[in-house]
Amino acid sequence: MSKPAAKKLSELGLAAAALDAELARFEGLAQTALQTPLNSEKNIERAARATMDAAACQNRVAERVQSLVAAVAGARDRQQATAERVLARAQEIQRRGEEVTALMKRFALLGVEAHDLVGLIQKVHEPGAAKEDVLALIADIEAKMSTVVSNSEEVAKAALSIEMSDIARQADSIRQQLHSAKNRLKLLGKSL
Numbered sequence: 433m434s435k436p437a438a439k440k441l442s443e444l445g446l447a448a449a450a451l452d453a454e455l456a457r458f459e460g461l462a463q464t465a466l467q468t469p470l471n472s473e474k475n476i477e478r479a480a481r482a483t484m485d486a487a488a489c490q491n492r493v494a495e496r497v498q499s500l501v502a503a504v505a506g507a508r509d510r511q512q513a514t515a516e517r518v519l520a521r522a523q524e525i526q527r528r529g530e531e532v533t534a535l536m537k538r539f540a541l542l543g544v545e546a547h548d549l550v551g552l553i554q555k556v557h558e559p560g561a562a563k564e565d566v567l568a569l570i571a572d573i574e575a576k577m578s579t580v581v582s583n584s585e586e587v588a589k590a591a592l593s594i595e596m597s598d599i600a601r602q603a604d605s606i607r608q609q610l611h612s613a614k615n616r617l618k619l620l621g622k623s624l
Contacts, residue, residue, distance in 0.1 A: 447503035451496035458493050461486035531594050538587050539599055542606055545580045549573060553613070556620070563624055570621040577614040581607050 441449065465482035468475050552573045556566055584607035591600035 442503075442507075444500075444503040444507045447496070447500040451493070451500050454489065454493045454496045458486060458489040461489055528594070532596060532599075535587065535591055535594070535596060535599055538583075538590070539603060542580065542584050542587060542603065545576075545583065546606060546610065549576060549580065549610070549613075552576070553617070556617075567621060567624055570617055570624075574614055574617055574621075577610050577617070581610050581614070584610065 461482050465479050465486055468479040468482065470476050470479060552569065555561075556569055556573070561569075584603045588600045588603035588607065591597070591603060
């Protein structure tokens with residue numbers, strides 16, 4: 433076997449190749465011992481030498497089998513260790529998925545709350561409303577905005593705690609927009 437080909441084989445592949453080569457030698461020697469006619473002194477010596485060489489080769493085959501069994505055990509251990517790491521990762525992925533799903537539900541609720549606020553803000557600008565009603569509506573909207581601002585801060589903190597910076601940025605963006613809208617609403621209330 434050439435060196436570049438040997439480098440590409442794993443320990444398991446090398447052990448199997450060594451066993452295969454030793455088995456081929458053993459079978460060749462055994463065939464010579466079994467098929468050499470015992471009809472001359474030279475052939476008897478040849479058959480005897482092949483028999484002794486086959487016996488020695490059989491010991492090397494046993495060693496190669498042990499090496500292959502050890503390589504198989506090593507491969508099994510590596511596979512099992514890798515499978516355990518993959519299982520642990522799958523559990524981590526599931527846990528993280530559950531965390532993100534819960535966080536996304538909270539984030540979606542922020543969107544619903546913000547949408548509801550937009551509807552209330554539109555009522556402020558409806559013509560014909562009494563000044564007292566508009567001021568009461570503004571006070572109600574400001575209180576609700578404070579709650580949504582607080583909720584968006586909590587979502588942003590929760591997102592950062594599980595290292596989901598993109599959700600944290602989006603929640604903080606909602607917080608900033610609502611805070612700005614709340615300030616504009618206060619100015620509107622003061623002007624009335």
